[in-house]
Amino acid sequence: xxxxxxxxxxxxxxxxxxxxxxxxxxxxxxxxxxxLLLLLALRWPVVREPVAICAGFLLSHLSLxxxxxxxxxxxxxxxxxxxxxxxxxxxxLSTWLGLAVTxxxxxxxxxGRDA
Amino acid sequence: xxxxxxxWIYLSATPLFGLTATLxxxxxxxAAYARLGQAAWANPVLWSVVTLATLLTFSGVDYPTxxxxxxxxxxxxxxxxxxxxxPLWERRHELRHRWCALLLAALAGGFVASAxxxxxGWAVGLPHDVVLSLAPKSVTAPVAMGIAERIGGIxxxxxxxxxxxxxxxxxxxxxxxxxxHIDTSAAGWMARGFAMGTAAHGIGAARALQVNxxxxxxxxxxxxxxxVLAALLIPLLLRWM
Numbered sequence: 001x002x003x004x005x006x007x008x009x010x011x012x013x014x015x016x017x018x019x020x021x022x023x024x025x026x027x028x029x030x031x032x033x034x035x036l037l038l039l040l041a042l043r044w045p046v047v048r049e050p051v052a053i054c055a056g057f058l059l060s061h062l063s064l065x066x067x068x069x070x071x072x073x074x075x076x077x078x079x080x081x082x083x084x085x086x087x088x089x090x091x092x093l094s095t096w097l098g099l100a101v102t103x104x105x106x107x108x109x110x111x112g113r114d115a
Numbered sequence: 116x117x118x119x120x121x122x123w124i125y126l127s128a129t130p131l132f133g134l135t136a137t138l139x140x141x142x143x144x145x146a147a148y149a150r151l152g153q154a155a156w157a158n159p160v161l162w163s164v165v166t167l168a169t170l171l172t173f174s175g176v177d178y179p180t181x182x183x184x185x186x187x188x189x190x191x192x193x194x195x196x197x198x199x200x201x202p203l204w205e206r207r208h209e210l211r212h213r214w215c216a217l218l219l220a221a222l223a224g225g226f227v228a229s230a231x232x233x234x235x236g237w238a239v240g241l242p243h244d245v246v247l248s249l250a251p252k253s254v255t256a257p258v259a260m261g262i263a264e265r266i267g268g269i270x271x272x273x274x275x276x277x278x279x280x281x282x283x284x285x286x287x288x289x290x291x292x293x294x295x296h297i298d299t300s301a302a303g304w305m306a307r308g309f310a311m312g313t314a315a316h317g318i319g320a321a322r323a324l325q326v327n328x329x330x331x332x333x334x335x336x337x338x339x340x341x342x343v344l345a346a347l348l349i350p351l352l353l354r355w356m
Contacts, residue, residue: 010194017197028346029261031196035339038200048204055201058191059335063160063321064141065192066281068133068185069256069274070164074171075178076272083241090235090249091276095283096291098228098253098314102337103297103306105223109216110302 006054009047013038127176133184140166153325155286160278160318192257195317196342202335210336217309221340222348224313228253229349248273250353252280254345255316255338262346266353277316284315285322304330312337 017034020026026033041047073080080087126132144159144166151157171181182189203210210217229250236246248268251259256274263273292307299307308330311319320338324331 007194010197013200014193014197027265027350028343029258031193032258032342032346034193034197035200035203035342038197039203042200042204051198051201055198058195058198059202060324062195062317064137064163065188065195066160066256066278066318067137067141067163067167068182068189069271070160070278071137071167071171071181071185072178072271073164073275073278074168076275079245079272083245086239086241087236087245087249087276088279090232090239090241091252091279092283092287093235094228094232094249095253095280095314096287097231098224099284099288099291099310100295101227102220102224102313103292103295103310106216106220106306106309107297107302109219110213110305 002050003053003057005050006052009041009051010034010038010054010058013041127174128180130184130187132176133181134187135184136167136170136181137163137185137188140170155289155322158282158285158318158322160321161282161286164278192255196255196257199335199339199342202332203339206332206336217336217340220306220309221313221337221344224310225253225341225344225348226352228314229345229352233353244269245272247353249276250349251345252276253314253316254341258342258346262349266350278318281315281318284311284319288315288319288322289326299327301329305333308333309337312339313341316341 013034014031015034016037017032018030020033021028021030038047038051042051141159141163144162147162148157148159167181171178229252232249232252233246236249244267247266248263250266250268251262251273254262254277256277259273259277260270263270288307288311292310297303297306304327308323308327311323311330312334316338320331320334323334
C-alpha cells in the first residue's frame with residue numbers, strides 16, 4: 001500500500017511538472033520539474049515514507065526501463081547501416097571523455113577533504 | 116498446425132506479447148548476468164536489446180506492435196525521473212557539504228560529453244539532425260528525448276544514443292577508471308560513481324550500484340543533477356556553438 005501511495009505521489013509530481021512546464025513554456029521537461037517539486041515535498045514524512053519505498057523499487061530496476069527504447073534501434077537500421085560506425089566512434093569517445101573529466105574534476109577538487 | 120499459426124498471429128499482435136517478451140528476456144538476461152559474476156560485457160540491457168531485436172526480426176513482429184506492449188514499461192521512466200529526487204534528498208548533507216566540487220564536476224563532465232559529441236559528429240560528417248540528437252546523449256533516455264525534440268534532433272534516435280552511451284559507460288567504466296588511477300578508496304568510489312551517473316546516466320548508475328553501494332548512491336545523485344543541468348544548459352550550449 002505504501003508503495004502504491006509512493007507511486008501516486010511520483011505521478012502527481014510528474015503531472016504537476018508537466019502542467020508547469022507547458023503552462024509557463026519552460027525549457028525543462030515535466031518529469032525534471034516533477035523531480036524538483038518532489039525534492040521540496042520530501043521534507044514532509046507523509047510524502048517521504050511512501051516515496052522512499054516506491055523510489056527504491058523503481059530505481060533498482062532502472063536498467064529494465066531502457067530496454068523498450070533500446071529495441072527501437074531496429075527502426076533506424078538504415079541510418080545505422082550508413083553512419084553506424086561513425087556514430088559508435090563518436091559515442092564511445094565522447095562517453096570516455098565525459099567519464100574521465102567528471103571523475104578527474106571531482107578527484108581534483110575534493111582532494112585533501114576526504115582524509 | 117494452422118491453429119498454432121492463428122494463435123501466434125493473435126498473440127503477437129496484442130500488447131501482452133511486447134510486455135511479456137520484454138520482462139521475460141530481461142529477467143533471463145539479469146539471471147545470466149548474475150551467474151557470470153556481473154561481468155561488464157554481460158550487461159543485461161545490451162543483451163536484452165540484442166535478443167529482443169533479433170526475436171522481433173525473425174518473428175516478423177514490427178516495432179510499433181512490440182512497443183504497444185513494451186510502452187507499459189517505458190512509461191515508468193517518467194515517474195522514475197521524478198524518483199531521482201529521492202537519492203538527491205538522501206544525500207542532501209553531502210551535497211551541501213561538497214556542492215561546489217560536485218557541481219563543478221557535473222558541469223565539466225556534462226559539458227565535455229555533450230560538446231565533444233557535437234564537434235566529433237560534425238567533424239565526421241553526420242547529418243545535422245543526427246548530430247543534434249547526440250547532444251543530450253549523457254542524460255537518461257526520456258529526458259534526452261525531450262531535449263532532442265526542443266533543439267531539433269530526432270527524439271527516437273536521441274533515446275537510442277542515450278542507451279548506447281549508458282552501455283558504453285557500463286561496459287568500459289571500470290577499465291577507464293583503472294587507467295586514470297582512480298582508486299577504490301571512499302573518495303575513489305565517489306568519483307567513479309559520480310562520473311558514471313554524469314556521463315552514462317541510468318545504465319551507468321545501475322552498473323555502479325551493483326559494484327559498490329556508495330558509488331551507486333553518488334551515481335544516482337549525479338544522474339539527478341545531470342537531468343536538471345542538461346535540460347537547462349544544452350539548449351543554451353547549442354545557441355552558443
